[in-house]
Amino acid sequence: MSEKIPVTVLTGYLGAGKTTLLNRILSEPHGKKYAVIVNEFGEIGIDNDLVVNSDEEVFEMNNGCVCCTVRGDLIRIIEGLMRRRGKFDAIVVETTGLADPAPVAQTFFLDADVGEKARLDAVVTVADARWLRDRLRDAPEAKNQIAFADVIVLNKIDLVTPDELAEVEARIRAINPYARLHRTERARVPLSEVLDRNAFDLDRILEIEPAFLGEADHDHHHCDDPGHCHHHDHHHDHAHPADHDHDHRHGHDGAPQGALKHYHDEDMQSVSLRTGKPLDPDKFFPWVQDLVATEGPKILRSKGILSFKNDPDRFVFQGVHMILDGDHQRPWREDEARESRIVFIGRDLPEEKIRQGFEKCAA
Amino acid sequence: MNDTQAAPSLSDRIHRVEASSPIVAVHFLGRSPAFVLGEEALLVVDADGGELRLPVHSGAILSSDGNGQAIVTGGDDGRVVVTDATMTSAAAATDDKRRWIDHVTFGPDGTLAWSAGKTAFVRNTRNEIRSNEVASTVGGLAFAPKGFRLAIAHYNGATLWFPNMTEARPDTFSWQGSHLGVTFSRDGKYLMTAMQEPVLHGWRLSDRKDLRMSGYAARVRSMAWTAGGDYLATSGSDQLILWPFKGKDGPMGKQPKMLAPYSARLDVVAAHPAHDIVAVGYADGLVLLVRLSDGAEITVRKLEKVAVTALAFSADGHRLAFGCENGEGGVVDLG
Numbered sequence: 001m002s003e004k005i006p007v008t009v010l011t012g013y014l015g016a017g018k019t020t021l022l023n024r025i026l027s028e029p030h031g032k033k034y035a036v037i038v039n040e041f042g043e044i045g046i047d048n049d050l051v052v053n054s055d056e057e058v059f060e061m062n063n064g065c066v067c068c069t070v071r072g073d074l075i076r077i078i079e080g081l082m083r084r085r086g087k088f089d090a091i092v093v094e095t096t097g098l099a100d101p102a103p104v105a106q107t108f109f110l111d112a113d114v115g116e117k118a119r120l121d122a123v124v125t126v127a128d129a130r131w132l133r134d135r136l137r138d139a140p141e142a143k144n145q146i147a148f149a150d151v152i153v154l155n156k157i158d159l160v161t162p163d164e165l166a167e168v169e170a171r172i173r174a175i176n177p178y179a180r181l182h183r184t185e186r187a188r189v190p191l192s193e194v195l196d197r198n199a200f201d202l203d204r205i206l207e208i209e210p211a212f213l214g215e216a217d218h219d220h221h222h223c224d225d226p227g228h229c230h231h232h233d234h235h236h237d238h239a240h241p242a243d244h245d246h247d248h249r250h251g252h253d254g255a256p257q258g259a260l261k262h263y264h265d266e267d268m269q270s271v272s273l274r275t276g277k278p279l280d281p282d283k284f285f286p287w288v289q290d291l292v293a294t295e296g297p298k299i300l301r302s303k304g305i306l307s308f309k310n311d312p313d314r315f316v317f318q319g320v321h322m323i324l325d326g327d328h329q330r331p332w333r334e335d336e337a338r339e340s341r342i343v344f345i346g347r348d349l350p351e352e353k354i355r356q357g358f359e360k361c362a363a
Numbered sequence: 364m365n366d367t368q369a370a371p372s373l374s375d376r377i378h379r380v381e382a383s384s385p386i387v388a389v390h391f392l393g394r395s396p397a398f399v400l401g402e403e404a405l406l407v408v409d410a411d412g413g414e415l416r417l418p419v420h421s422g423a424i425l426s427s428d429g430n431g432q433a434i435v436t437g438g439d440d441g442r443v444v445v446t447d448a449t450m451t452s453a454a455a456a457t458d459d460k461r462r463w464i465d466h467v468t469f470g471p472d473g474t475l476a477w478s479a480g481k482t483a484f485v486r487n488t489r490n491e492i493r494s495n496e497v498a499s500t501v502g503g504l505a506f507a508p509k510g511f512r513l514a515i516a517h518y519n520g521a522t523l524w525f526p527n528m529t530e531a532r533p534d535t536f537s538w539q540g541s542h543l544g545v546t547f548s549r550d551g552k553y554l555m556t557a558m559q560e561p562v563l564h565g566w567r568l569s570d571r572k573d574l575r576m577s578g579y580a581a582r583v584r585s586m587a588w589t590a591g592g593d594y595l596a597t598s599g600s601d602q603l604i605l606w607p608f609k610g611k612d613g614p615m616g617k618q619p620k621m622l623a624p625y626s627a628r629l630d631v632v633a634a635h636p637a638h639d640i641v642a643v644g645y646a647d648g649l650v651l652l653v654r655l656s657d658g659a660e661i662t663v664r665k666l667e668k669v670a671v672t673a674l675a676f677s678a679d680g681h682r683l684a685f686g687c688e689n690g691e692g693g694v695v696d697l698g
Contacts, residue, residue, distance in 0.1 A: 049422060052439075055480065057499055059518055062540040062560050072518065072541050072559070073500060079465060080439060083387065083401035083423035111559070112581055283412070 004119040007091045008195055009104050011145040012126030013135050014097035017155040021126055021187040021194070026051075030191055035081050035088040037074065039096040041127065050088055054078050056096060058103045061110060067297045067321040068110060069103040069319055075111050082117050090195065091118065098141050101125075101148040102300065105320045108200075121197035125149035125179075126187060130141075130159045132168050136265070137177075143268050146172055147300045147345050149179040150199035158185045170362035174263040176345055177270050178303070198317065271351045273358045274341045276307040280363040287357050288317075288324065296322030296350055309363035372662040373652075377693040380414065382406050386686025389673040390429025392448045396675065396684035396694045397434055399427045399474040405434065405446060408694055419444045426477075430469040431678040435477075437464025443477045455486060476513050478504055485526040493526040493534055503545040503556070507550035516545035516556050521566075523554070526546050536566045537661045538573060544583065548608050549592025555557055557583035561599055563606075567613065574615060576606060580628065589641060589655065594620065596632040596641045601625055603632065603643050603653055622658045623651055633674035633683070644671025650685050652697075663695060 012018040025034055026048060054149040059072040074093065081091065082289065093104060101123050125145045128135075132154075135142035146152065152172060157165055165183070180197075182189040284306065292299060302319040304326075317326030332338050344354065346355040380398060386486040388404075397417075398406040400423065405417045418576050420438030427436045433447045441461035446452040455475065458464065462479040464534035469475050476485045478501035483496045506513055515522045520537040530607075536554065542564065544557035551572070555565040565574035579599035587596045594605040595614075600623040606614040623629070627647035634641050639655040648666030653659070656658035666687055673686035 049439075055500065057518065059541045059559065062538070062558070062562075070559070075559070076465065076500065077463075080423055080425050080465075083385070083425065083439075086384075 003056055004117060004198060005085065005089075005091055006121035006198075007093060007108070007118050008121050008319045009101060009123045010094045010126070011099065011101050011123060011148070012097065012153075013128065013132075013139060013142040013145065014160075015131070016097070016126040016128040017153070017184075017187040018094060018126045018156075021124075021153065021189075022092065024187065024359040025092060025191060025195065027190060032089040032195075035084075035091045037077055037091065037093045038095055039099070050081075050084075052081070054093075056099055058100075065296070065322050067102070068106065068111050069235055070107040070324070071103045074104065075105050078114050078118055079349050085117075090121070095334060100141065100144055102144075102320055105148070105200075106323060109320065109323045109325060118280050120197070122150040122197035123148050124151045124153065124194050126153045126155055127168075127172070128155045129154050129165060129183075133171055135294075136171055143175060143265070144300065146175050146179075147268050147347075149176060150197060151182070151194055152176070153181045153182050153184055153187060153194070155187050156174055157183045170263050171265070174265045175268045175270070177272070178343055178345075182219075233292075259295065261289045268345070268347050269349060269351070270342070270343055270345045271349050271354050273355060274339055275358070275362065276337065276339050277362040278338065279340055279361045281308045281311070281315075282363075284308070284361040287361055289359065291354065292322045292324060295346070295350065295354075299344050299346040301345045302343065304340070305329075306342075307338040309322050366583065372619070373695050373697070374662065374664050375453065377664060377695045378408065378412055380406065380408060380495060380686075380692040380694070382686070382690035382692060384690055385688050386673050386690060386692050387426045389675045389684045389686045389692065390427065391431060391436045391675055391677040391684065392429070392434060392446070392450075393431070394677055394679075394682060395448075396677075396682070396692075397429070398673070398684070398686050398692050399424055399434070400690075405436070407450060411414075415450060417446060417450055417452055419446060425465055426467045428468045429675070432627070433469070433473075435465040435467045435469060437473050437477055439463045441479070443467060443475070456484065456492060466501055466504045468504045468506060470511065472505070472515070474511065476504050476506065478515070481517075481525070483513065485511075485513055487511065487527060495522075495524045495526070497533075497535075498523050500541040502541060505545045505547055506549050508549055508551045512543050514547065514554055516542035518542070521545055521554060521556055523568075527565070536571060538564050538566075540564075542618075544586055546586050546588070546595070548595070548613070550608075551586055551607065553613055553673055555586070555595060557586060557597075557599075563597065565614075567615075572615075574613070576614065576619070576629075579604070585631045587632045587641065589634045590637050590639055593639070594655065596631050596634055597641075598632055598643075601628055603629060603641060603654065605641075620655070622655065623653045623660055625649065631671050631674045633676055635676050636678060636680045638680065641673045642676065642685070644674050644685060646670045648687065650674070652683070666691060 037054050038051050057072040058069050063069040181279045304317050306315040310332045313328040316329045382386040386398045387401050395409050407415045415684045420440050422439040424436050436444050441458035442454050443456040445455045457473040459478045459490050467477045471486050482494050482496045487493050501697040503516040511527050513524050518541050520535050522533045522535045524533045541559035542556040561579035581599045582595050583599040585598040593609045597604045603622045615619040624649050627645040630646050631644035641653050644650050648669050650663040652661040669687045669689040674690050684694040
């Protein structure tokens with residue numbers, strides 16, 4: 001009927017500060033009204049008739065794909081909320097600390113009715129700076145939530161030393177190099193950095209650049225007064241030097257404080273690929289489709305910007321497990337390098353096989 | 364308005380309604396259509412064309428059913444409300460945890476059923492409320508045509524429950540996946556469900572044999588039994604799909620009858636109570652009457668690119684009401 005309602009998914013392990021952030025979203029004067037879908041253990045302090053309890057029912061789709069799961073309760077609740085669509089501007093879905101974000105995200109791609117009415121805006125993960133390292137060791141859910149995130153709110157930084165903070169950030173980056181990372185106390189991140197991010201918008205897919213390799217540490221910016229924050233969205237479309245290091249995870253240029261350590265997580269990692277050679281779509285699409293069909297259960301997120309031979313347009317795609325969504329985005333500009341870039345984040349990814357397969361996609 | 368085409372049209376006989384919010388369903392109270400709005404109220408059009416707005420819920424109206432004499436609605440305010448032909452509304456039940464009432468349906472002799480979360484409730488003829496919990500959230504409810512028996516659709520199957528027989532264990536029919544809409548064939552021999560995927564599933568109750576009907580483009584959101592129960596009319600395609608249930612083996616091994624092909628998705632069906640005629644509504648606003656014997660079509664109305672969301676015949680079959688996503692609706696005398 002009109003614009004799709006944006007949906008923010010708020011994840012995070014137990015006690016990280018999700019509820020604090022949620023209460024801020026519901027109480028701060030930002031001029032927007034949110035419907036909130038909370039899990040049964042939610043402890044929202046706000047009385048609001050647009051707060052709905054969910055029971056996190058994960059349903060398998062009957063299509064033979066083991067990772068094609070959806071949240072049945074979300075389908076039902078979003079349909080119900082849409083009966084009141086004039087009453088709110090956006091939806092926030094809070095998950096339990098033990099939830100896998102994938103079925104939530106996939107609901108927007110696999111259910112046509114939900115996809116018609118609502119769009120996934122971003123997965124926001126709140127992490128506890130003090131305890132995240134332990135959780136990454138003992139809780140696979142915590143690792144999934146970090147791997148899946150578009151935005152990570154690294155909370156309770158007042159409870160750790162600078163060294164510990166650097167350590168936990170490096171652990172996060174070993175798993176997920178592209179998420180926006182905010183260091184906070186009491187979840188005090190400007191809400192504009194959390195809401196309405198358009199992270200799943202194909203037009204914004206360029207945010208795959210590993211943030212901590214970039215210029216200075218603008219992703220570490222945080223402040224306590226949203227009114228005085230300006231946006232730091234200058235990650236768009238700047239050209240890269242042609243001789244740029246191809247494996248970004250090991251670059252050190254511009255690392256803040258010289259304190260960054262580099263880790264390889266034992267089972268969760270990202271594989272980033274880039275090439276200046278134009279790709280052949282007749283080779284690339286069969287390859288990527290076969291890759292997600294066979295390795296989909298291991299691949300949590302994928303994003304890419306592609307330059308195809310004889311195609312003036314940038315092609316962008318993103319995916320969750322076996323589901324891929326892609327489109328022509330816009331013509332390449334004169335002043336940007338026509339470079340293809342892809343990031344896969346997942347568990348036990350066959351990196352060498354992926355690299356070799358990608359290389360064969362050159363035109 | 365381009366009603367001057369060759370196909371016959373009823374659009375000059377429509378009494379139009381403009382509701383303030385989306386129409387999500389319509390049911391008749393006698394000869395008066397009651398449009399169920401997405402929020403708060405019913406909009407009833409009486410015999411003289413006067414409009415009456417009846418507040419029934421304090422928030423969204425999530426589900427509704429009508430039996431000709433009354434309408435039952437379930438809301439996100441946790442209430443089950445029955446509105447009768449005197450336009451009096453009363454709460455039949457209030458969920459003690461104020462959960463959403465996801466589904467409601469009338470049964471025989473004024474009984475009714477509703478669900479909140481995983482629990483299905485019935486109110487029997489003695490006004491006793493009984494409940495039965497299933498393993499996952501209830502996807503749909505339907506009473507059997509005979510006997511006081513309720514079908515509860517849920518994840519991985521549907522459960523048949525005799526609410527008045529406390530010693531009888533509920534009987535679950537299994538099939539993997541999420542079952543949403545549910546309906547019994549008129550002869551009570553088949554139980555049919557619409558699934559999360561664009562397929563219908565069914566069971567022949569006598570031998571629990573599975574039926575699976577596929578080929579839909581979208582989830583089947585609307586199902587109706589034609590007069591006499593000969594066909595199950597369904598939405599979910601760009602034409603009317605009718606599964607034959609007459610004959611010994613029902614639809615098993617048979618192809619559906621397909622009528623009224625069109626360029627937009629068919630979203631809503633309603634069956635005439637006496638004749639083999641089905642009213643269909645499409646995603647682009649077209650409403651047609653389709654005669655099953657020869658596929659003849661009569662245009663009821665062509666709306667401006669708004670999805671038809673509601674259709675109903677009056678019990679005598681003389682009137683048809685329709686409603687749309689943008690609050691437009693109407694009622695037409697079929698004579």
